[in-house]
Amino acid sequence: MAAACAVAVRAEEPGVAARHGVEAKLEYCKTCHGLSGQGYRGYFPMPRLAGQQPQYFENQLRAFIERRRSNPIMANVAHVLSPAMISALAAHFKALDPKPFGSAPHGSSELGKRIYEDGIPEANVPACSACHGADGKGQNEIPRLAGQLYDYTVGQLxxxxxVRGQGSAVDTSAIMAPTSHNLTKSQVEAVAAYVARLQ
Amino acid sequence: MKRIGLTILVLAFAGWTAPSSAWEDGPAQVRNCTWCHGMAGQGYTVAPRLAGQRPDYLESQIKSFREHTRDNPFSKQYMWSAVAAVGPLEARDLAVYFASIAPKPASDGDRQLAARGRTIYLEGIPEANVASCYACHGPNAEGVRDIPRLGGLAFPYLKMRLEQWSQGYHSGTGTPMPTVARSLGPAEIDALASYLSFVR
Structure with a gap:
């Protein structure tokens, strides 16, 4: 009887080798990126993945694997993903649509809206909406920004x-380099606050 | 009636303590915490170290004991009644007080497991879907906001907490820890708790 119990308990025991497949991987992604993929604020901001463009999503995972995008955690995370797994994850997160994570500071959103919609011509900053769409949903390799965590957008810009476009390989992230360079800190914060609230 | 009983107990404790200059700058109720958490808040047996803990975390835990959302056995047995008379302002004062004390690492884990624990802490085990601890708890396990400092906590406390998450006990709301801890086996928990006990 005792032996039978011991076996039963052992079978229930959580273990590192016990979980495989897409469902287990999704649960793993969501421990950091939020239970609905809405993002999460840990020591570092973990970006929203919900509603993200699959092409961008897959590009970024490959960029981590190929060290074009530097991130100590994501390099290891992405390294073990098969191409089929990457596609399955991209499709899953694309279909999620939770409310924005929130936590963006109030106040600077008006300036953010103006920069997002019109750019800053005198500083050579194009309108974000030209590529990322008026609703911030992105398209193809251009990411969704709507609902993105404020700290994350600020940190990236x-x-x-x-952190992006490392190595010699051609990388679409080069498009953003001059624009991010031309934005002042307060302009970055204003845009980040604006897109954080877009649904 | 219960509350009156506790107040009497609190007063009795307060009257009991020998005069000590160490407490003169802290809130009055510090003494009641240090009975179990150690004279300088460095922890004692099952009572975790409070010294150097993130103040927002300490405050949130006092709240979760008051609201009975943190429900592991020792919390239920000791902390639910211990904080019953601690209001939000006192909770803040206590949190700030203990957070300001320099923490000493317990260093009571297994040194031979520490290297494995460090690797899991920093990288997780991606092929087994074990998340990196570092992403939320920081490069030196120092925590941030209401995410706790783990570095230097005692091995038995860290081990027990990691085991309890996957046994269905709760803490605050919206924490990913039950999912995170479910992916850890006994060997990973021993390694993590060992590593963290040495972190300064």
Missing amino acids: EGWSK
Whole structure:
């Protein structure tokens, strides 16, 4: 009887080798990126993946694998993903539509809206909406920005060339390098606050 | 009636303590915490170290004991009644007080497991869907906002908490820890708790 119990308990025991497949991988992604893919604020901001463009999503995972995009955590995470798994994850997250994570500071949203819709011609900053869409949903390799975590967008725009487009391979992230460079800190914060609230 | 009983107990404790200059700058109720959490808040047996913990975390845990959302056995047995008379302002004062004390690492884990624990802490185990701890708890396990500092907590406490998450006990709301901990086996928990106990 005791032995039977011991076996039963053992079978229930959580273990590192026990979970496989797409469902287990999704649960793993969502421990950091939020239970509905809405993003999460840990020590680092974990970006929203919900509603993300699949082509962008897959490009970024490949960029982590090929070290074109530097991120110590995501390099390891992406390294073990098969191409089929990457496609399955991209399709799953595309279909999610939770409310924005929130936590963007109030106040600067008006300026953000103006920059997003009209750009800053005198500073050579094009309108974000020209590529990312008026609703911020993105298209193809151009990411969705709507509902993105404020801290994440600020961090990316401020450190663009340090974390993206590494190595010699051609990378679509180069498009954003001059624009991110031409934005001041307060303009970055205004745009990030604006897109954080877009549904 | 229960509340009166507790107040008497609190007063009795307060009157009991020998005069000590160490407490003069802290809130009055500090003494009641240090009975279990150690004279300088460095933790004692099952009572975790409070010194150097993130103040927002301490505050949120006092709230979760008050609201009975943190429901593991020791919380139920000790902390639910211990904080019953602690209001939000006192909770903030206590949190700020303990957060300001320099923490000492417990260093009571298995040194031979520490390297494995460090790897899991930083990278997780991607092929087994074990998430990196570092992403939320920070490069030096220092925590941020209401995400707790883990570095230097005692091995038995860290081990017990990691086990309890996957046993169905709760803490605050909206934490990913039950999912995270479910992916850890006993060997990973021992390694993580060992590594963290040495982090300064």
